[in-house]
Amino acid sequence: MSNFAYFLFFMQRNGIIKMVKVVSGMESVYIHIPFCKSICSYCDFCKVLHHGPWVTQYLNALLLEVNDRYNGEPIKTLYIGGGTPSSLQMKDLKYLFDILKKLDLRELEEFTFECNLNDLDERLLQFLFTNGVNRLSIGIESFQEEKLAFMERRHTFSDALQVMDLARKIGFTNISLDLLYGIPGETLKDLKKDLDLFLKLQPDHISTYSLIVEDHTKVGNAGIIPIPEELDASMYEYIVSKLESKGFIHYEVSNFAKEGKISKHNMQYWNNEEYYGFGLSSHGYIQGIRYQNTKSLTSYIKGKWLLKEEVLSKEDKMYNEIMLGFRKLEGICLKDFFDKYEVNLQEVYDLKGVLRQEEILYADGHLFINPRYIYVMNEILIKIL
Numbered sequence: 296m297s298n299f300a301y302f303l304f305f306m307q308r309n310g311i312i313k314m315v316k317v318v319s320g321m322e323s324v325y326i327h328i329p330f331c332k333s334i335c336s337y338c339d340f341c342k343v344l345h346h347g348p349w350v351t352q353y354l355n356a357l358l359l360e361v362n363d364r365y366n367g368e369p370i371k372t373l374y375i376g377g378g379t380p381s382s383l384q385m386k387d388l389k390y391l392f393d394i395l396k397k398l399d400l401r402e403l404e405e406f407t408f409e410c411n412l413n414d415l416d417e418r419l420l421q422f423l424f425t426n427g428v429n430r431l432s433i434g435i436e437s438f439q440e441e442k443l444a445f446m447e448r449r450h451t452f453s454d455a456l457q458v459m460d461l462a463r464k465i466g467f468t469n470i471s472l473d474l475l476y477g478i479p480g481e482t483l484k485d486l487k488k489d490l491d492l493f494l495k496l497q498p499d500h501i502s503t504y505s506l507i508v509e510d511h512t513k514v515g516n517a518g519i520i521p522i523p524e525e526l527d528a529s530m531y532e533y534i535v536s537k538l539e540s541k542g543f544i545h546y547e548v549s550n551f552a553k554e555g556k557i558s559k560h561n562m563q564y565w566n567n568e569e570y571y572g573f574g575l576s577s578h579g580y581i582q583g584i585r586y587q588n589t590k591s592l593t594s595y596i597k598g599k600w601l602l603k604e605e606v607l608s609k610e611d612k613m614y615n616e617i618m619l620g621f622r623k624l625e626g627i628c629l630k631d632f633f634d635k636y637e638v639n640l641q642e643v644y645d646l647k648g649v650l651r652q653e654e655i656l657y658a659d660g661h662l663f664i665n666p667r668y669i670y671v672m673n674e675i676l677i678k679i680l
């Protein structure tokens with residue numbers, strides 16, 4: 296961004312001038328919908344139980360935030376996540392999609408809508424498809440009764456099969472499923488059964504998460520002990536080898552995609568590119584400024600959405616580039632790094648040790664974490680940073 300553009304942006308943010316919109320390149324947009332029809336025992340996401348009057352007030356505030364923040368750039372990827380966006384009633388969904396009309400979506404490539412399996416019926420799927428959603432991300436997590444009971448979620452494999460059939464008939468060609476593993480008591484055999492059933496649904500993309508026992512969740516408060524690290528590691532290893540053998544590309548620590556179905560929106564994050572985040576608890580990175588929104592629904596509804604923001608220095612940006620870029624299996628392109636920061640990555644960070652230990656590898660102009668060590672990636676990043 297030029298200094299002039301930054302100057303205008305600064306003046307506008309600080310209320311010194313109004314109505315100046317600095318339009319730069321293509322951007323991505325994340326919108327958070329915090330409502331859920333029920334609350335899962337393990338979930339630490341920013342969410343509240345669905346309550347009609349709050350939804351309307353929330354969407355009113357969301358409209359104000361979009362109007363205030365958005366600078367008019369064409370949007371390349373749009374992700375509506377949560378919470379559970381699919382928990383909204385039809386009238387609220389229509390309102391949400393009216394708000395989206397404020398964005399320039401003429402060049403939109405990917406539009407993801409996050410759903411809970413139990414919310415999906417023909418009417419909702421048809422509405423989403425007709426209104427431009429071209430990627431569904433569905434929380435399924437498991438089909439094992441004991442795991443589901445632990446999570447306080449309820450559905451069957453036949454529910455999922457029905458929804459997948461319906462979605463395919465309606466025309467969705469890009470469907471991602473979430474799988475949760477590492478539930479206390481879960482065995483490798485349980486995970487294998489789950490993964491086989493997930494594959495029967497023929498998703499285009501799978502995100503796998505190992506359970507994190509978070510404080511202030513029901514399971515955290517109950518003092519649940521996470522599964523042993525060795526079991527967690529062998530589960531991860533199993534997932535990687537099974538999904539790769541079925542033609543999925545392991546492109547990010549927790550994400551697997553069929554050819555052509557890598558999530559463009561998430562790649563925007565991992566490539567350390569800019570994006571807007573609108574809604575409760577969202578964070579964004581626009582014109583060199585990282586910001587985070589409040590997690591208080593009351594404040595958000597009152598229009599006090601911003602929690603904090605920070606103008607990033609070149610060092611901060613390079614740090615983020617490393618933290619995010621190494622999550623991708625392809626790693627970091629050295630030329631791109633140089634083009635962005637006008638300095639060689641190896642001059643900024645001492646990589647000799649991790650290269651010698653083969654924790655980081657080099658090939659085709661990219662530095663990447665040795666896939667054998669991806670599981671302990673955080674420790675390697677600490678060594679570098």
Ligand SMILES: C[S@@+](CC[C@H](N)C(=O)[O-])C[C@H]1O[C@@H](n2cnc3c(N)ncnc32)[C@H](O)[C@@H]1O
Binds near residue numbers: 411433474506508509
């Ligand atoms: C916003 S939810 C997905 C959509 C929808 N709300 C649902 O749950 O069906 C995003 C994902 O985060 C995962 N998640 C939430 N809390 C987690 C935790 N403590 N550890 C690991 N994954 C977690 C969930 O399993 C879920 O698939």
Ligand code: SF4
Binds near residue numbers: 331340378434
């Ligand atoms: S996992 Fe999904 S449905 Fe469950 S509480 Fe969290 S956001 Fe809501």
